[in-house]
Amino acid sequence: xxxxxxxxxxxxxxxxxxxxxxxxALKGDRVPGxxxxxxxxxxxxxxxxxxxxxxxxxxxxxxxxxxxDEDASQDELLDLIDRLNEDDRVDGILVQLPLPxxxxxxxxxxxxxxxxDVDGFSPANVGRLSQGQDCFIPCTPYGIxxxxxxxxxxxxxxRVAVVGRSNIVGKPMAMLLMSKGVDAxxxxxxxxxxxxxxxxxxxxxxxxxxxxPGTLDASMVKDGTTxxxxxxxxIEDSTKxxxxxxxxxxxxxxxxxxxxxxxxxxxxxxxxxxMMLMVNTFKAYERRMGR
Numbered sequence: 001x002x003x004x005x006x007x008x009x010x011x012x013x014x015x016x017x018x019x020x021x022x023x024x025a026l027k028g029d030r031v032p033g034x035x036x037x038x039x040x041x042x043x044x045x046x047x048x049x050x051x052x053x054x055x056x057x058x059x060x061x062x063x064x065x066x067x068x069d070e071d072a073s074q075d076e077l078l079d080l081i082d083r084l085n086e087d088d089r090v091d092g093i094l095v096q097l098p099l100p101x102x103x104x105x106x107x108x109x110x111x112x113x114x115x116x117d118v119d120g121f122s123p124a125n126v127g128r129l130s131q132g133q134d135c136f137i138p139c140t141p142y143g144i145x146x147x148x149x150x151x152x153x154x155x156x157x158x159r160v161a162v163v164g165r166s167n168i169v170g171k172p173m174a175m176l177l178m179s180k181g182v183d184a185x186x187x188x189x190x191x192x193x194x195x196x197x198x199x200x201x202x203x204x205x206x207x208x209x210x211x212x213p214g215t216l217d218a219s220m221v222k223d224g225t226t227x228x229x230x231x232x233x234x235i236e237d238s239t240k241x242x243x244x245x246x247x248x249x250x251x252x253x254x255x256x257x258x259x260x261x262x263x264x265x266x267x268x269x270x271x272x273x274x275m276m277l278m279v280n281t282f283k284a285y286e287r288r289m290g291r
Contacts, residue, residue, distance in 0.1 A: 002261040006271040009150045032285035033062035034092045040070040040100045085113040092118030092281040118280040141173040143272025155184045164209030208249040217251035223259040
C-alpha cells in the first residue's frame with residue numbers, strides 16, 4: 001500500500017504561496033484578505049474556521065472573522081455579505097457550511113460576489129467550470145487534482161469512479177476529470193447505486209465522498225488502483241482523549257497488504273482543502289489587483 005500524504009502536497013503548495021507573499025512584501029503592496037463567516041457553534045465548523053484562520057496567519061494574509069449566533073436572522077447575514085462585497089480590503093468571502101436550520105444556503109451563496117467566491121460554489125463559478133472557463137474551483141476537488149498531479153498519477157484515458165454527487169465534491173470533481181487536458185472517462189455513483197463493486201473494480205482511480213464509513217474496501221478494487229478518500233467521519237472511541245477518532249469513507253486497514261495508492265484520513269484530502277482555499281484567495285487578490 002502506498003500512502004498519498006496530503007501534508008507533503010500541502011507543504012509544496014504552501015511554499016509556492018509563501019514565495020509570492022515575499023514578492024509582495026518587497027514591493028510594499030497590500031496583502032490578500034479573506035473574510036470567514038460562521039453562523040452558530042457547530043464543533044466541526046468551529047474546527048474548520050480555526051484551521052482557515054491559522055493558515056491565513058501563517059501566510060501573512062489578513063483574516064476577517066465574523067460570527068453570528070444561531071438565532072441571527074438571514075437578513076443580518078446577507079447585509080454583512082453585501083458590505084464585504086464592497087470592501088476593498090476583502091478579496092475572498094467564505095460562509096462556513098452547513099448553515100443552521102432556517103437559512104437558505106443557496107440564497108446566501110448567490111449573494112457573494114462571484115469574483116470573491118473563493119469556495120467556488122456560486123452558480124457563476126460552477127457554470128464557468130462546466131464550460132472549461134477560468135473560475136474559482138471548489139477547494140476539495142481542486143486539492144484532489146493537486147494530489148494526483150504531485151504524485152504523477154495519470155488521468156488521460158483512465159477510468160475514474162466518483163462515488164458521491166454533492167455540489168461541493170462529487171459534481172465539480174467529475175467536471176474537472178472530464179475537462180480537456182485531464183481527459184478521464186468518468187462514472188459518477190451515489191449511495192443509491194446498485195452493486196457498486198463492478199464499477200469500482202474496473203476503475204483505475206476511485207474517489208470516495210459519501211460521508212459513510214466503510215463505503216469502499218479492498219475487495220472492491222483491482223491492484224494498481226489509486227484511491228482518494230474524501231470522507232471525514234467521527235467514530236466514538238473511548239480510548240481516545242476526545243472520545244472519538246476520525247475515519248474516512250474507506251476501510252483503510254483492509255488495504256494494508258494491497259497494491260494500491262491511497263490517501264489517509266486524517267492527513268490526506270482535508271489538509272489540501274484549506275490550502276486550496278488560500279490559493280483561490282490569492283488568485284482573487286491578483287485579479288482584483290489587475291495582475
